Amino acid sequence: MLCTLAGATAERLALIVKAADRAAQLSLGDARDTELTRMRDAYRRAWKLGRAGDPTEACQAGLMAVTASVLLTLRSGLDGAACHAELEELAAEFAARTSPGDYAFATGEIGRRLLAALIDQGLSAERANGLVAEFRDAWGSAGSGAKDDALFEPLRLIAAMLADRDSTRPMADWVNSIETALTSA
Numbered sequence: 001m002l003c004t005l006a007g008a009t010a011e012r013l014a015l016i017v018k019a020a021d022r023a024a025q026l027s028l029g030d031a032r033d034t035e036l037t038r039m040r041d042a043y044r045r046a047w048k049l050g051r052a053g054d055p056t057e058a059c060q061a062g063l064m065a066v067t068a069s070v071l072l073t074l075r076s077g078l079d080g081a082a083c084h085a086e087l088e089e090l091a092a093e094f095a096a097r098t099s100p101g102d103y104a105f106a107t108g109e110i111g112r113r114l115l116a117a118l119i120d121q122g123l124s125a126e127r128a129n130g131l132v133a134e135f136r137d138a139w140g141s142a143g144s145g146a147k148d149d150a151l152f153e154p155l156r157l158i159a160a161m162l163a164d165r166d167s168t169r170p171m172a173d174w175v176n177s178i179e180t181a182l183t184s185a
Contacts, residue, residue: 013046017064025160033075036161040068055097056104062090063108067154070115071161074168080119087116106138107151114178118158123174132181155179 017039024035043065050058066086073083094109110131117127135151155175162172 009049013042013049013061016042017046021157025157028164032161032164033072036068036072036075040065040072043068051093059090059093059097059105059108062093063111064154066090066112066115067158070119071158074118074162074171075165077167083115083119087112087119103138103141106141107135110134110138111151111154114158114175118171118175123171125177128174128178128181131178135182151182152179 020035020039020042024032024039027035043061046061047058047065050061066083069086070080070083073080090112091109094105094112097105099105113134114131117123117131155178159172159175159179162168162175
């Protein structure tokens, strides 16, 4: 309603997204899916707005819009074909906007590959270790570390949204193993 009355801006959409994100984490069942849908839709609008402005914001919004789509697809047991198209669109966006050594884009691309692994059911320990190594390389290149990294918020969201269903619980465990590996040693 806020965006309907006052117009959509990145800041207003951020408020909607954060509220939906939090509500999704606190909800169960169909209510969780409703909030994930609200989150996805707001992120899609922010992604569209961001393309005309800040590329970092656009890519982050795109990553989170696709994250919500992947979560909804996995939770519902639907075919992931639509998610593949979104993942390809996101990959093209990252490729067009990435500059060497850009930490935000590097971690976004790694996150995109994590989502692709989830949708493809490619949840091997080897793939998880590869993603961990890529994240650590990105941190090393940026001179940062795992403490307080913004990367953990989406990982925790993914794990929480997948943990409440028997069919997706192994995926949640796989994502948790990545976070555990990133925060250890």
